[in-house]
Amino acid sequence: MKESSLQDGYIEHAPGFVQNKGPKLVTSRFEHKDSFTLEKYLSTGGYKGLQSSLGRSPSQVHDEVREATLLGRGGAGFPAGIKWGFPPEGVWPRYLVVNGDESEIGTYKDRLLMERDPHQLIEGVLIACYALGLSQAFLYVRGEMALAQERIAIALDEAYKAGYIGKNILGSEFSVDVVMHWGAGAYIVGEETALIESLEGKRGMPRLKPPYFPAAIGLYGKPTIVNNVETLSNLPWILNNGASEYRKFGSEASPGTRMFAISGHVNRPGVYEVEHGVTTFRELFYGDNFCRGIRDDNELKMFIPGGGSAPWFFQEQLDLPLEASDVGAAGSMLGSGAIVVMDETTDAVKACLSVVRFFARESCGKCSPCREGTTWEEKILQRILNGDGRPSDIDLLLDVGDNISPGPYPVAAFSDEGLDAVPFPPRQTTICPLGPSSVAPIVSAIRRFRHEFDSLITKSDPIPLTLSVEEVVT
């Protein structure tokens, strides 16, 4: 892309990232072209958080992170400091697995953090290992992210040579090895137990919880902490500035900032670092500091607030703050920080199929309701779009969904009928949430845009359901 074609806020060397007004806790170096080098990292305060950690006891470092209420940025939003306290006493060795297998629809913050500031992530890894007594860390990078792998490999080499990783780090007793591992294309491996299976050289299928909570029985059956890239990238800042400074940003329940990727029909799509809980969706989509409105001044039809797994939101949720608890109470989730905006020209059935097809293709096949169910959902939606839909198909879709995720499905779409939304997350008949995720777009689309399904089905000329005996025999 030529510089002249860039809108203000974009940075040529960091495509997708938008620099806006507001605090920068994890993206502060993105403006530098050479932000990924050790030299630049050191000249901008790099590895000071590690040094300050080594001046304290491991439990003091853990306390600092606990006090900061650093919430996991992978999707579930669980506080990292509490997760760190789960390994059972006296069981060693313990491992750290960094989840960089970012593949959720619409999500890409971790890729930028790995490409633009790998040392920040590595420093976060080291701080975690020091605090928890972890003897080895594995940086699992998504297979398709070739540039991120390059940047991390180089950064690890630099950090080993400079004495930040390996034996007797900075002359102390603290010693840890950090190994880059990379996947080979499977969305499900982003689920923490599947990630561990994959790291053990197996098919990436989730394990049953309980008993396989990674913090108790993880990699090689040992206690394992699995943290997201963005979560760990926050640690250097927290250790440099302290938990109380950190808590000054964001809200009481969710301190700090979050990276949001806003894609779709907005005028300035991009990855933004946004303060938790302060900004509303409306500000994010229409504000001058953010996406600057919907293209061609079109009306907003719907938006996905937190990755493909999240139930859709509509105009009436625009004034919700970007706060996990508010979004959850409204029947969806902030999830992985992926927001997809769709304007009035969007075909709801087609959009629904696009998201459902993703889950059907990425189902690992371990649980029948998901393996069979997602495939059927895709087939039914496809035939409705092809003009082969049957009047019973809408009920069939909901029924298949009910087999994967029984009971009332939490969707914000209910609110237009005056019903209270059912809080997220849904129930599931599967080991992991992949299958139930496919139900979110279906229930959202049918509840709100049933007429679009109906009009396609009314015009349909479906293939007859029954065959004569002769036809079956021949």
Place this chain on the structure above:
Amino acid sequence: MSFFTSENEEIAKEIVSRYPVSRSALIPLLHLAQEQEGWITKPAMEQIAELTNTTSVEVLGTGTFYEMFKFHPVGSYLVKVCTNISCQLLGADELLEHIKTVLDVEEGEITEDGLFTFEEAECVAACTEAPCFTVNYRYFHRATKELFDEVIVDLKAGESPLSKGAADDQGAMPKHGTLSRVRQQIPKSRCAGIKHPDESKSPPKWIKEGV
């Protein structure tokens, strides 16, 4: 009969040594095999099994789970077009049709000159730069039909099209199978020591005795 070249065999052993349990190296070694040959062959799986203390069936079992591993030859350049929601909203379907017409092959097939294979991809994590396609996992953002045509012209002429891709990623375009153009190298003198989980059952020194 070994599959890996002697140089790659050394690299493979080095990779295995980084893991507490050798089977963990299985996926990285499959990548290495694909880097050498462009796809995963039977002799490759046999040697990977030897190196990771598994059987070639286990290697096949793991490998076939992951879509990046190809168990049949593909073109030198693997084009992946994202058709997921963010890209679809901004014209990915038209781009895909164009790519099909230009390459004149079905998905997964190789063009006559042996250069190209295309696949429809699920989200490639460049959603704000939609529509997007990748060639050997290198990004091309805000793609148009014209951009795709230019990339094809470059590749046919043996030139790197990366100057037309994501501004952050420059240099030579590697052949299919090569992901990172550099490898992590842990200097022996700096390695903290990688042990089997059964050999390190006591808490690390800095936890026990402080730094």
